[in-house]
Every structure is written in C-alpha cells, then in structure tokens.
Amino acid sequence: MQTNSSSVQTKYRTCHLCEAMCGLEIHIQDEKVIKIKGHDEDIYSKGHICPKGVALKEFHEDPDRLKRPVKRTENGWEEISWEEAFDLVEKGIKKVRKNHGNDAIGTYTGNPTVHNTGTALTLYDTINAINTKNRFASHTLDSVPHFLVNQLMFGHAVLAPIPDIERVDYLLMLGANPLASNGSFMSVPDFRGKMKAIQQKGGKVVVIDPRKTETAKKASEHYFIEPEKDVLLLLAIVNVIFEKEAVASTRILDLSKGLDQLKELMSSFSPESVAPICGVSAKEIRQICVDLIRHKNAVVYGRMGVSIQTYGSLCQWLINCLNILIGSLDREGGMMFTEPAIDYVKLMAHESKIFRYESRVDGYKEIIGEFPTAALADEILTPGEGQIRGLLTIAGNPARSAPNSNLVEKALKELEFMVSIDCYINETTRHAHVILPPAVGLETFHYSFVLHIVATKNTTKFSSEPLPIDSSQRYDWQIMGELSRRLFSGNLLNRVKTHLLSVIPPKVKLDLALRTGPYGVWGGRLWRKNGLSLRKLLETPAGVHLSNLRPVMPKRLMTEDRKIDLVPSLFHSEMKKVLDLKDKPSDKHPDHLKLIGRRHLRSNNSWMHNLEILEGGSRKCTLMIHPEDAQNRHIQNGHWVKVSSPFGELEIEAEITTEIRKGTVSIPHGWGHPSKGIKLQKASRLTGANINVLIDHKRIDAPSYNAAFSGQEVRVQALQKTSLEAITQGKQPTSKEE
Numbered sequence: 001m002q003t004n005s006s007s008v009q010t011k012y013r014t015c016h017l018c019e020a021m022c023g024l025e026i027h028i029q030d031e032k033v034i035k036i037k038g039h040d041e042d043i044y045s046k047g048h049i050c051p052k053g054v055a056l057k058e059f060h061e062d063p064d065r066l067k068r069p070v071k072r073t074e075n076g077w078e079e080i081s082w083e084e085a086f087d088l089v090e091k092g093i094k095k096v097r098k099n100h101g102n103d104a105i106g107t108y109t110g111n112p113t114v115h116n117t118g119t120a121l122t123l124y125d126t127i128n129a130i131n132t133k134n135r136f137a138s139h140t141l142d143s144v145p146h147f148l149v150n151q152l153m154f155g156h157a158v159l160a161p162i163p164d165i166e167r168v169d170y171l172l173m174l175g176a177n178p179l180a181s182n183g184s185f186m187s188v189p190d191f192r193g194k195m196k197a198i199q200q201k202g203g204k205v206v207v208i209d210p211r212k213t214e215t216a217k218k219a220s221e222h223y224f225i226e227p228e229k230d231v232l233l234l235l236a237i238v239n240v241i242f243e244k245e246a247v248a249s250t251r252i253l254d255l256s257k258g259l260d261q262l263k264e265l266m267s268s269f270s271p272e273s274v275a276p277i278c279g280v281s282a283k284e285i286r287q288i289c290v291d292l293i294r295h296k297n298a299v300v301y302g303r304m305g306v307s308i309q310t311y312g313s314l315c316q317w318l319i320n321c322l323n324i325l326i327g328s329l330d331r332e333g334g335m336m337f338t339e340p341a342i343d344y345v346k347l348m349a350h351e352s353k354i355f356r357y358e359s360r361v362d363g364y365k366e367i368i369g370e371f372p373t374a375a376l377a378d379e380i381l382t383p384g385e386g387q388i389r390g391l392l393t394i395a396g397n398p399a400r401s402a403p404n405s406n407l408v409e410k411a412l413k414e415l416e417f418m419v420s421i422d423c424y425i426n427e428t429t430r431h432a433h434v435i436l437p438p439a440v441g442l443e444t445f446h447y448s449f450v451l452h453i454v455a456t457k458n459t460t461k462f463s464s465e466p467l468p469i470d471s472s473q474r475y476d477w478q479i480m481g482e483l484s485r486r487l488f489s490g491n492l493l494n495r496v497k498t499h500l501l502s503v504i505p506p507k508v509k510l511d512l513a514l515r516t517g518p519y520g521v522w523g524g525r526l527w528r529k530n531g532l533s534l535r536k537l538l539e540t541p542a543g544v545h546l547s548n549l550r551p552v553m554p555k556r557l558m559t560e561d562r563k564i565d566l567v568p569s570l571f572h573s574e575m576k577k578v579l580d581l582k583d584k585p586s587d588k589h590p591d592h593l594k595l596i597g598r599r600h601l602r603s604n605n606s607w608m609h610n611l612e613i614l615e616g617g618s619r620k621c622t623l624m625i626h627p628e629d630a631q632n633r634h635i636q637n638g639h640w641v642k643v644s645s646p647f648g649e650l651e652i653e654a655e656i657t658t659e660i661r662k663g664t665v666s667i668p669h670g671w672g673h674p675s676k677g678i679k680l681q682k683a684s685r686l687t688g689a690n691i692n693v694l695i696d697h698k699r700i701d702a703p704s705y706n707a708a709f710s711g712q713e714v715r716v717q718a719l720q721k722t723s724l725e726a727i728t729q730g731k732q733p734t735s736k737e738e
Contacts, residue, residue, distance in 0.1 A: 011466040012039055012541035014446050015053040016115040018604055020182035020189040021448050021455070022049050023542065024056070026466050033057040033442065033467070043543035044459045045189035050182060051602050055611045059441050060467065064610055064679050065423045066437035067473050077425065077435075077679075082474060088434050090486040092417035093130075096390035102489055106134040106388040108376065110396020112607075116440070117447045118477035119395065119421075121506045124351070126480045129498045131489040133357060133366070134379060134388050138396055140372040141403075141707050142304055145312035146185055148354065148367055148704040152568040153320055155558030157352045157368045158453055159337060159345050161323065162186055163299045164549050165194050165456045167333035169203035170295035172288065174230050174315070175305015175710075176207075179214040180599045184303045187455045192218065204291060208233065208280070209305060210596055211624065211666055212659040224661040227594040228711035229278035230302070231311040231578055233285065234318035235269035236278075240289040241325050242266055248327025255554055256324060258566035265567065265575055274582060279661070292326050297333030299323060305596070309710040312701035314578065317571050324566065329553075336549035337556055340452035341460035341520070341532055342513045349558065360386045362698075364705045372705035373402050374697045380411035390417045392483075399427035400606040400670055403695035403707045404647045421479055424607060425679035438476035439469045447510055447537075460519075461543030462510070462534060477506045510534055519546055570703050577702075588663075592713040593629060595643075597669045597691060606670035609683035621688030622655035624666040625716065630656045633718055640719040643667070645712060648693030651719065665716060667691040669709075 013024045023042025027035040036057055038049035059065070069085035070077045080088075096104050107127050113119045127135060139147070147157035163171065163186055176184070178191040188194060195205050199220060207216040208223050208230065216222035225233060241247060242263045253259070271282035292298045300322045306315035320329070328334030355365040361378045364371055371379075376398060380388045391412070402408045405427075412418065412431035420432040423440050446463040469475070481502035488498050511534035515521045521531035537544065554562055588594070602614040623641055635641055637656040642649055643665070652667065660666055671688030673680055692709075699708040 008034070011464070013442065013463040013466055014448060014461060015049070015056065016441075016446055016448070017052040017056070017608070018050075018182045019184055019187045019451050019454060020045065020048075020050070021187055021451055022053055022189045023461070024049065024053050026442070028466060031467060033060065039542065041542040043461065043545050044455070044457065048190035048193075051614060052604060052608070055608070055613045056441050058611045058613045060443070062610060064425075064681055065440075066425070066435060069434065069436050070425075071434050072432065085434055085436055086482055086486060089419045089436070089483065092419065092433060093390055093392075093487055096417050097489065100387070100389050101385075102131050103133050103386045104389045105130055105132045106136065106376070106379065106391045107132065108373070108391065108393045108396050108398055109137045110394065110401075111138045112395035114450045115448075116395070116444065116476055117449070117510075118444060118475050118506050119438070119480065120450055121509055122477045122480035122484070122502070123394065125498065125501045126484045129484040129488045129490070130392070134386070135370045136373045136376050136398075137370045138373065138401060140367075140370060140374070140705065141401055142308055143185070144367055144372070144704045144706045145307045145316045145701055148313055149316040149320060151352060151354055151368075152570065153317070153564055155560070156345050156349065157354070158348070159556060159558065160185055160454060161320065161329060161335035161337055162454055162456055162549065163301050164297075164333050164336045166197070168198060168297050168299050169201065169333070170291055170298035171195075171198060171203070171205045172208070172292065172298070172300045173206065173215070174208040174234075174300070174302040174319070175307070176301060176303035177209070177213040177215045177599060179218065180601045181303075183454075185454050186301065186303070187451055191215075195219070203295065206288065206291070210594075210661040210664045211598060213598070214601070223280045223284055226277065226279040226661070227596055227664055228309045228311060230306045230309070231314050231318065232269065232274035232278045232582060233280055234315060234322065235266055235578065236271045236274045236285050237289055237292070238262070238318060238322055238325065239266045239269045240271060240286060241293070241322070244289070244293065246293045247325050250327045250331070252324055252327075252329045252331075252553060252564070255557065255562075256564040256566050261567045261572070262321060265572065268579070269582065277582060292322075297328070298326055299328050299335050301335075304599075305710060307706060308597070308708060310699065310701055310708045311578070312706050312708070313703040314571060314574055317568070321566055324564070330551050332548075332550070337552045338453055338455055338549065339458050339518060339547070339552060340449065340455070341458075341517050341546060342449040342452070342510075343517055344449055344453055345556065345558075347513070360384065367704060372700065372707065373398055374700055374705065374707040376402060377404065377407040377411040377697065380414060381407075389415060391415050391419075393418070393420045393422065393428055393432070395422060397426050397428045397606050399431075400672075400690060400692065402697070403692055403699070403709065404697035405690060405692040406648050407697060421476070424610070425677070426607065427673070427675050427678055430675070430677040436474075436479050438479055439473045442466045443469045443473070444475065445507065449510075449513070457548055458546040459543050460514075460532065460537065460546060461541070462537035463541070464538065507534060574703055588713060592715055593625075593663055593665045595691070595694060595712045595714045596664060596666050596710045598624070598666045600668060603668065603670065606673075609671065609673060609686060610680045612682050615686070621652065621668055621671040621686070623652045623716070624655050624657055624660045626660050626662040626664070627656050627658060628662055629665070629716070630654065633716055635716070635718045642717045642719055643694060643714050644717075645694040645696070645714050647696055650689035650691075650693055652689045653687070665714065
C-alpha cells in the first residue's frame with residue numbers, strides 16, 4: 001500500500017471477473033472507492049483494463065447485493081443471524097440425508113468459484129465432506145471437452161496447452177472471440193494489441209466462425225462456417241497435412257503413439273469432400289493448410305464455439321493432433337504448457353480421474369468428479385433411489401445457464417431443501433430456503449492459482465483485501481469451513497481431516513503452496529534464498545515474472561505409459577458419427593435456422609447484468625439474422641420476432657446483419673431477468689431474453705456429455721411491432737417462463 005496524500009490510498013488488485021487477470025490500481029478514500037484504473041506496472045497486464053474491471057466499484061456498492069443471511073418465508077425474504085442460518089442448513093440437509101441417503105444431496109458450483117480464491121481453496125473440502133456423487137458444475141456447460149481430451153492425451157484434465165501468443169506468427173482460431181472474452185483457456189490481457197503485433201511482423205490471424213465476431217473483424221482473414229461442422233474442416237486440414245507429407249519430425253512426435261492409425265482415419269476427409277457441407281471452400285481449406293505449414297510458429301486454437309456442440313470433444317482432440325503434426329506442441333512460438341508457481345496440475349493429480357461411476361437417469365459417466373449440468377433437472381425430477389431432493393449451489397445460476405432452463409426452474413421448485421452460497425437473489429437462488437452471502441470482490445484477497453494454468457507467461461501475484469468487511473459479514477472460506485464441519489458424512493479419520501482443513505486460514509495454505517512449489521523457498525531443494533513466499537508477493541504487488549513459457553515434455557506428461565495417445569479409443573469409435581455427417585445430406589428442417597450464442601465484452605454470464613456501468617457499448621441482447629433469412633420471414637430490422645423450439649419460446653428484437661452466416665441466428669447468453677421473486681433491480685428492467693429456454697438438454701457432446709448449445713434448430717417468426725412500440729406498451733422482450 002502507498003499513500004498518495006493524507007486521505008487517499010492507492011491499493012493494487014488483480015481483477016477476478018474473467019480469465020485475463022488484469023492488474024488494477026484502486027484509489028480509496030474513507031473506505032470508499034473513488035477511482036479504478038489499470039495498473040501500468042502490473043507484470044502481466046501492463047496497464048490494460050476492460051470495462052468489467054472498472055465495474056468492481058459498482059459491484060461493491062450494489063444495493064441488491066446480500067451481505068447477511070436470509071431465509072425464505074411465506075411473507076418474503078427475512079434477514080437472519082449467521083448462527084440461525086447455519087442451524088437451518090444443518091437441519092435441512094441432514095433431514096434429507098437421513099430420509100433418502102447421501103446421494104439425495106446434489107451440489108452445483110458456478111463459474112465464479114474459479115475466480116474467488118477463498119472458494120477455490122475450500123470448495124472440494126466442503127463437497128467431499130457432504131459425501132455425495134451427485135456433483136454438478138458450470139464447466140460441464142462449456143469446458144469439459146478440453147478436460148476429457150487433456151486427460152486422454154496428456155494424462156491430466158487441466159494439463160492444457162496454451163498459445164505462446166507473443167511468439168506466434170500464424171494463429172488459426174475456431175469458435176473463439178478473445179476481443180470479447182479476453183481469452184478463454186488462454187489468459188490474454190490486451191488481445192487486440194497482441195493480435196496487431198502478430199500482423200505487424202508479417203504474421204496472420206485467421207478466424208473460423210459462423211459469425212463475423214469482434215475478433216474476426218480485426219483478423220487477417222475470416223471464414224464463415226456452418227454451425228457444428230468445424231469437425232469436418234479440422235479433419236480435412238489433418239488430411240492435407242498427411243497428403244503433403246508435411247508431418248513435422250519432432251521430439252513430441254517421438255513421444256506420441258498412433259500416427260499410422262490417425263492417418264488412416266483421416267484418409268476419406270479431403271477438402272473437396274467436406275467443403276459443400278462445412279461451408280468453407282476446398283481452395284480456402286488448402287490455403288489454410290499452406291499457411292500452417294509455411295509459418296514457423298503456427299498454432300491452432302479452439303474455444304467455446306467448438307466446445308459447446310455435438311462434436312466438441314472431437315474438435316478439441318483434432319486441434320491437439322494438428323498442433324502435434326505441424327510441430328508446434330511444446331515448442332517456443334507454438335502451443336505450450338505452463339509451469340505455475342502453485343502447480344495445480346500436481347496438487348490435483350488425485351482429482352484428475354474420469355468414468356468411475358454413472359449418473360442415475362441417463363448413465364452419464366463422471367468426469368473429474370462431476371456429472372453434466374444438462375442432467376441436473378432430470379436427476380431432481382425422476383423418482384427412485386438416489387433422486388436429488390436437497391441441493392447446495394455455490395456461486396451459480398443454472399436456471400439461466402443450463403439448457404432447457406424452464407425444466408431446471410421446474411426442478412428447483414420440487415426440492416425438499418435448498419441452500420445457496422451467493423450474493424444475489426437471482427433466478428436460481430430465489431428457490432433456496434436459505435442464502436448464505438459471502439464477502440466478494442474488493443472485500444477479499446485474491447490469488448489466481450487456477451487461471452495461472454492458462455496464462456501465456458509464467459507469472460505470479462497476490463492481492464490483499466482493498467476494503468474491510470464489517471462484523472456481520474463472512475468470507476467464503478469461513479462459510480465453507482462451517483458447512484464442512486456441520487454437514488460432514490464419513491468415518492472418524494476423515495472427520496478429523498475435514499476439521500483440520502476447515503480451520504487452516506487460506507493464506508496459510510497459499511503460503512505453504514508457494515513455498516513448496518517449483519519456485520518456492522523450499523521448492524525441490526533444502527533452501528532457496530530468493531524463493532517465492534506469500535511475504536515476497538506482498539512486497540511486490542505488481543507481481544513476479546517467473547519465465548516465458550518453455551518446453552516441459554516429457555517431464556509433465558502424466559499418462560501411464562508416458563506416451564501421448566494420438567487416437568484414444570473413445571474418439572476412434574466416435575469417428576463413425578462423423579462419417580455419417582459427411583455422407584448424408586443435412587436433415588435440418590427447411591424452415592428452421594441454426595442457433596448460436598455470443599458474448600459481449602461488457603458481460604460475463606448472467607450476474608453482471610445488474611451493474612449499470614456495463615450497460616453501454618455493444619452489450620445488447622438481439623437476434624442477429626442474415627438479410628435473406630429476414631426477408632424470407634418478413635422480418636424488419638428493430639422489430640420483434642418470436643423464436644421457438646420444442647422446449648420453449650422467447651420474444652426478442654431482430655438485428656439484421658451480414659455479420660452472421662445465412663441459415664444461422666445468434667442470441668447472447670445469460671440474458672432475460674423478468675422472473676418474479678428475483679432482487680436484481682437493474683437487470684430486471686433490461687430488455688433481453690434467455691436463450692437457454694430454447695435448448696434441448698438431451699443434446700450433448702457424447703464423449704464428454706458437455707451441453708451442445710450451438711446448432712439447436714429454431715423457428716423464427718415476425719411479430720408486427722417495433723421494440724419502441726413494445727416499450728411504450730410497457731412490455732419487454734422476454735422468455736415465456738412466468
């Protein structure tokens with residue numbers, strides 16, 4: 001901490017609202033934030049900041065944010081003491097457990113659990129203490145194909161290759177929009193600057209997407225592609241690499257097995273055979289291949305758009321294979337692996353297991369301990385042994401984020417008891433019997449030990465709490481610890497272990513992990529004078545640069561035979577479906593359109609919609625539709641349309657644009673807050689609709705069970721009124737839920 005004047009303090013903080021880990025400079029006077037700006041000396045972001053970082057002030061001051069526990073009564077929400085709240089939770093959960101067994105308790109963890117250090121450090125201890133198999137998490141909605149592929153190829157679910165972005169000279173991106181996301185499975189502050197740097201040195205950035213995204217507009221090239229046909233494009237590229245005998249002879253290839261089998265699988269997917277189906281011409285596909293081969297530092301990177309579809313795992317597998325074949329994996333300027341100060345890969349090696357048991361209703365297998373969120377509603381609503389009758393949600397809103405969200409809402413109403421750890425009364429937590437709100441944002445310390453796994457440099461930094469909490473508030477780790485002790489189910493040895501873990505302060509855990517990590521005071525040696533510790537990070541608020549990304553294989557390879565499997569058996573059998581996709585005509589209904597999502601820079605999932613400072617710019621919930629599709633349906637720009645599927649319908653403003661592929665429409669995720677009983681004043685007044693009422697929850701990526709949001713068929717019909725007319729009539733575009 002530095003004092004700029006007698007009354008204004010400057011404190012430093014890492015923004016926790018997305019994966020970019022931008023450093024913030026926060027000016028505080030009389031325990032109130034008066035200004036937030038980028039921290040120019042931050043070792044990672046170097047002053048870059050996006051609108052979300054500035055919004056931390058408004059988040060802290062949001063009058064809708066809960067600070068004390070509440071219970072739901074017939075007369076509405078009633079504020080209660082922490083002791084009463086914990087007593088109610090203990091009584092409610094134990095009653096469900098006594099009557100129906102351990103697996104009658106379900107848990108759901110949302111995206112913010114990764115971004116809140118106290119939660120991340122205590123989450124697994126709490127869930128393990130509850131001792132249930134019915135665990136669900138938000139990453140099964142967008143990330144589990146990465147985890148599955150990493151586990152099968154490299155031996156660990158979060159051993160994820162990251163583009164060495166500052167040394168890349170050709171970047172091929174599929175279904176990724178880092179100008180809006182700041183990177184995902186690739187922490188990149190100021191991606192705009194890094195993309196420009198690639199282009200200025202003669203390199204290229206190429207985007208494959210059904211929409212001309214913010215990133216595509218600035219890229220060197222953009223190719224429209226038919227939704228869910230990325231797998232065919234990737235297969236054709238691999239086919240050409242083999243055809244041209246351009247497979248690079250590298251030490252990584254020497255560490256791999258199954259090359260001949262991979263070549264055989266690719267043999268029938270020529271560019272000419274897939275082009276009419278995927279929408280990228282054979283000439284364009286071959287040019288992409290030429291560029292991948294001729295550039296020294298070429299990488300292929302795919303994210304949300306290729307993960308949340310029915311071929312998500314195959315896409316991520318083929319992306320890894322491509323990077324191996326062109327010689328870019330684990331090489332400077334290619335796709336590399338991090339070596340973070342707290343090595344989450346090694347620390348969580350015991351958690352990185354898959355397919356150990358199955359879900360009750362649909363037989364979905366667990367992946368790193370969790371079932372797909374797409375199965376949550378059915379597990380609550382389907383009678384029988386193991387039916388979920390009690391639920392703990394932690395910083396998640398599946399009533400907005402899960403597919404077929406109307407069914408999720410129906411299921412939540414049926415629970416015998418529900419408790420939520422959350423700071424808002426939203427579409428999910430309104431169904432809880434008790435809400436336990438943790439201190440959040442600027443009230444908490446921060447260390448991004450999970451996000452350093454996807455960083456483009458090996459750095460580390462720690463942020464102390466910029467603002468204090470009052471005596472009536474609790475930190476997330478305090479809440480988790482209390483729940484662990486009260487809700488424990490297991491033997492005496494594990495009870496003692498749980499109790500000890502629940503009372504160790506998280507900063508002590510962090511310090512120990514830093515000291516014993518690869519760069520720590522005790523890291524692999526008896527003593528390292530300048531090694532890392534929490535004290536050292538406290539003395540360097542701008543962070544510590546540890547190293548650029550560097551080759552780490554085979555040291556970090558964790559497969560049993562110490563080989564990279566190019567053709568895991570699971571994907572070999574899954575390829576039969578792709579042959580059908582290539583050989584048969586599209587079965588899409590001629591009047592239907594394919595639905596995809598999108599993301600805005602000023603929005604990150606549903607909970608940020610309550611911050612007025614983020615309402616400006618391009619943050620807009622509309623249906624993007626191609627002019628020809630609009631004309632065929634008599635739709636005019638700015639008018640309302642009805643979008644429907646067998647699972648629900650919504651009304652939304654039409655945005656006619658050539659930035660979307662013909663036959664495709666796009667609606668952003670997380671919008672639509674008209675529900676009764678929520679306490680989100682600003683979000684509730686926003687126009688917008690919940691895309692997930694349209695999505696089939698049985699539509700999944702078969703290998704990983706990740707929900708397949710992209711490619712859902714919908715019907716779009718004109719409504720003869722403008723948005724202005726609707727607002728004048730006092731009605732907003734909304735999902736039809738209540």
